[in-house]
Amino acid sequence: MKQEHVEQLFQWIDNTATTISEDMNITYLESIAETMDVLFNGQPFDDMSENLQTYLTNELTKVKKDNHEKEEIRKAVQLAILKGMKGATQQQHLITPDSVAMFMGYLASRLFEGEEELKIFDPAAGSANLITSVMNQLDMPVNAYASEVDPTLIQLAVTNANLQKNKIEFFHQDSLAPFLMEPVDFVMGDLPVGYYPDDVQAAKYELKAEEGLSYAHHLFIEQGLNYTKEGGYMMFIVPNFLFESNQSKALNAYLREHAHIVGMLQLSDSLFKDEKHGKSILILQKKGKDTKAPKQALLVKLPSFKNPNGMADILSQMNAWFDEYKSR
Known part of the structure; x- marks a missing residue:
């Protein structure tokens, strides 16, 4: 991968999206999706103005x-989306940091080492940055599924996956409603944190709140388990306070019954402006008749990704842990 290729492509997407945004009077984020569609299509669309079509035809030669x-492609698109999100204040319009996405790809490749193929699902896909990052690091054929409720984000996700030639089947729906999908080997995602507004839907979950609104991130974990095969894995980015909140007693009991906690890796505080927004990577295995808990769960506080020595040290410890875990 060449950094100058990333920068050139980002510049092209940025300039083109800015022009489309002004011509079509849409937000910069929406115009990134249009830009990627035009690039994937290889020509402008007929419903665009003549001036814009002429401009785009010329730009496509470059x-x-x-x-x-x-x-x-993924990194260039991610840079453009990050630029677009600077203006967006909505919490769900935040993107998983690249270092974390790459790290989750490494963890997935260790969990599924030696598998011939894999079915994966991201129920909170956003712009598909995380799922495509993980797919790009797996060296086996992958059937992927992803869900996103936000119309701008799913448009970005589809065009992002198309440009990267990553085959993903997308669901544009509330991710806590039922899916027409068979269970998969691996459910992963950067979970939205906060309350879930739909009490009627929440009532169908074991992890619904006793009173008041339920935590969306708890329901997502239960939903993830619903769509994981027996013995399959889940990997979620979760808030550090996951097991310390007022609803965590129910979550603990639920997980003890249905899953093995494989690992909890706390991300470096340097990734977050405020340590109360700190997050961890939670790895679970759905219980099955042949599964057993690891002798010792993988519990790690990760150093900054900018600290290569600290990272190398942790990785060698983790590789040793995985070797033992896989050889049980």
């Missing part, structure tokens, strides 16, 4: 999408 690796 970029060759097939000359870019998947990761170059």
Whole structure:
């Protein structure tokens, strides 16, 4: 992967999206999705103004999408989306930090080492940055599914996956409603944190609150378990306070019954402006007749990703842990 390719493609997406945004009078984020659609299509769309079509036809001669690796495309798109989100204040319009996405890809590749193929699902896909990052790091055929309720984000996600040539089947729906989908080997995601507004839907979950609103992140974990095969894995980015909140007693009891806690890796505080927003990566295995809990769960506080020595040390410890875990 070449950094200059990422920067050139980002510049192209940025300039094109800015022009589309002004011409079509849409937000910059929406115009990124239009830009990626045009790039994937190889020509402008007929419903665009004549001036815009002429501009885009000219701009398309300056970029060759097939000359870019998947990761170059993903990173360039991610930079554009990050720029677009600076203006967006909505919490769900935040993107998983790249270092964390790459790290989750490493964890997934260790969990599923030696598998011939994999079915994965991200129920909180956003712009598909996390799921495509993980897919790009797995060296086996992957059937992927993803869900997102936000119309702008799912449009970005579809065009993002198309450009990277990653085959993902998308659901545009509330991710806590039922899916027409068979259980998968691996459910992963960066969970939305906060209260879930739909009491009627929440009532169908074991982890609904005794009174008042239920925590969305708890319901997502239960939903993840519903769509994981026996013996399959889940990996979620969760708030550090997950097991310390007023509803965590129910969550603890539920997980003890249905899953093995494989690991909890606390991300470095340096990733978060405020340590009360700190997050961890939770790894679970759904119980099955042949599954057993690890002798010792993988409990780690990760150093900053900018600290290569600290990271190398932790990775060698983790690799040793995985070797033992996989050989049981």
